[in-house]
Amino acid sequence: MKNLIKLSFFILFFGITARSQDKSEFTSINEANKNPEKVLRLNLDHEKASLAGIDWKKFRNLEYLSLKDLHLKKIPEGITALPQLKVLDISGNDFKVLPSGFTKLTKLEELFLNDEKNIDLSQNIDLLSKMKHLKVLHIENDKLKELPANFWKLNYLESIYLNDNQLKKFDFPKERMNNLKNIHLNNNLFMPSDIDRLSSRYGTLLRF
Template sequence: MKTIYLFIFVLSLLNHNHSIGQVDSLAIKKEYVNIEEALKNPEKVFRLNLSNQKIEIKSISWDKFVNLEYLSFKNDHLKEVPKEIKNLKKLKVLDLSGNDFKILPKEFSQLSNLEELFLNDEKNLKLEENIEVISLLPHLRILHLENDNLKHLPKNFFKLKSIESLYLNNNFFKEIPVEVRGLNQLNFLDLNNNKIKHELQDIKNLNFGFKINF
């Protein structure tokens, strides 16, 4: 009889742990789009999408979002990036596309787990002046610089040593930027919708060591 009760107890415990796992999985997938709702239980927020909104980001206590992995400020027309997001130690993906800032704060480099950064549609961005800060992101693997009116890359671009995938689509490049040759980890370059001549496209996979998409 004791053996039966023990079996039932173990089974119920396993079912309980399984249900907890399901809840955790759902929580990770849920995307919050309202900052007020997200602030009710910030420790449970893994994805926060504040795109196309007018929000006072300086008043937000970002250190409360201890588990945040994805954050989007897309098309929010931010004049500056809040220094306080340095406290998002688990952040992996950050979308800053479509804003009005020129310079990233030096604290930006403290996003130690950031893997993917979107800087698309940034007409005011001073790329060369931001390379140093971006290069200090130790785990950055994917960088988006799409539709930024770029004609060339800054000479210090080689400092982005950890970049594996680089998206330069919808710009004004007339040739493959030589600066990418200094990116030793690069394995994919997207140059779709640029002004690169067809004869240059014919050598897209020769002598570069990485795949190029035109």
């Protein structure tokens, strides 16, 4: 009987928690604007038309933002006014460089830059190198044939995702990447002999 009561309590607790989390996540800017200070997660994929005129400063507690697959030629400068933002997904757009004020996102921990065929990676690396709090970077399916020379300035990263690119060669200054836990390199153009060599040199740090 006691076990049944405990089980019922946990089901009730997690059910309430789940509903609470659901209420903090929005997929419509019109709904989110009703109580912007309560919005923790905002997914505006496919809502390009609704981005104009958003007062991003109102979303002062926003932790997750997705502007994926909108084919934006310019990322809104206003998103740099989100003081609590931890995760940003701006994959599938057409911009070349991040907003100049991007370093204002002082709590950003994870950034998705997947499916970006026009991105100037080298220029953006110079900007991202100033964001020492960033831990996880996704640069997947960007048709990268090589990494820019300045890429390893991001020596504070813990995880790097480079899956689904066109990399044939890979080398990095392991001694400078003290925080790095893994680099994901699935579905590139490495020969089996290259994978064996890299695995022998870097061990489980590389994921193929």
